Amino acid sequence: MRLTRKQLLAGAGAGALGAAGIYELVDRLTPAPRRAAAPAQPLPPEQHILEGVRSVRDNGVEVLVPPLHHQLVTLELKAGTSAKELRSAQQALEQALASLEARYAPSPTGLGITVGWGLPYLRRYVPKPAARHLPVDRRASKAKGRPVPALLDAIRFPSDPSTTILEQNDAVLLLRSDSLAAVAQGAHELVDKLDFWRQTSIRRGFAGGGFGGGQSLPKRMAMAAGVAGADFIPDSSELFLGFTSTQKANLGPPRIANLETLGYSDGGPGGYFRQGTCMHVSHIFEDLLQWYTLFDHAQRVATLFRPTLEVPSGTLTVRQGPADVATTLQNEHDYRRFHAIGHSASIQTTSRLAADVHGTDGTLYPKGTAVPQRADFNTLDNPFFWSARPGTDGMTSDPAAGVQFVVFNPTSDDFHRNRLAMDGVMPDGTKLPFDPNDRGQGINAVLKTTHRQNFIVPPRRHRSFPLAELL
């Protein structure tokens, strides 16, 4: 059944619950995966970790099954800057969060809730305690020879168009669940019902749903919306671009993206932000037609993984274990030989541990272990589901294939290293130059980033208006 744009939008009123229409398609098109209810257990100190994530095997590779529904809301505060006002907002937010957590476990069968805070909030509302407590990035400080904060302003990367908006939101809310109703309930209780902040954008999306065979959600949604290139998407692929993205080996294990685990930071004096992490949020358009018509299967594998890699046609999940990790030297070699680098191979020079590390959590993380925890999801938003600034954000009314990109890294600098490597800027400073939109620069030729911002995600104990209690 192909939904008209009018039907798609009809369900898309700005109010959280009212707006469920467009993504109710998700429930109509794909039943929620079978999953055991997450047992009640004490909540982890980390806000960004989802519990009870199921894994499946595809092409012999272990793959983590992401939640079906995702919603991200960016926010600006309406609250005044007085300590009294901030503390009452802090209590109200904490009560709302605790009330949801009493009903939903932090798992796909429940509701994953993550609250992040931007530099505008820290600079305007809590500048003094922030100057004292914001964590420093030890590795980046050593490399730069001066103190570098763990949370940095977002930057434009070499492959970003000059139009990429570096956003200035005070806060961000990420909601993840297999249940659309749970996501809508979360947004309703944490946004509509709280008056100390207002939403600046709503971003919605979905992932997976094809691991049991049959058509995946991205395929069905793209077909229903009629986006160009949807016909070419492999039926059961996890994402629009066809290849599986959430294999266990290329996602950071539970606590590795905490600020303190790998020693990149101590979480701030007194450990205020220990068990917290840094979050990057960006919106990326994907040109599906170009990807599937100008790149054949072998070229898509070479571009997404590595120019020297060959896998049988129809393969969606390609093993990327510790032994498959590409080095800087291998990327330089590929560049000289093919004038091309792979998306994964280039990023792996910064996203995988170069040596064994004993984490502060007592875990031994072997060489080749991934660090970033991606939580990105496909979307038809263009570029957002809703925006308080439609003109500035370039809102248009046609569905467009894209990714609401979300990733947790120990520090912003760690994310910047990943993203620079994706553009051919290697961790040793070697630059592998490419012309803009060069099809040799990984998948960048079919991507266009429209918005970016970095946030800090405090530990659960300090997630509501962090540092306001110290004013």
Ligand code: HEM
């Ligand atoms: C629309 C945009 C994107 C798509 C469709 C995409 C797709 C993928 C896919 C399919 C993989 C899995 C390949 C494998 O198994 O190794 C992957 C890996 C990865 N991607 Fe992306 N990606 C996108 C953007 C980004 C961006 C902007 C970043 C930011 C740095 C990023 C970071 C990563 C990382 C860290 C990995 C894992 C690399 C590893 O350690 O093996 N991706 N991506």
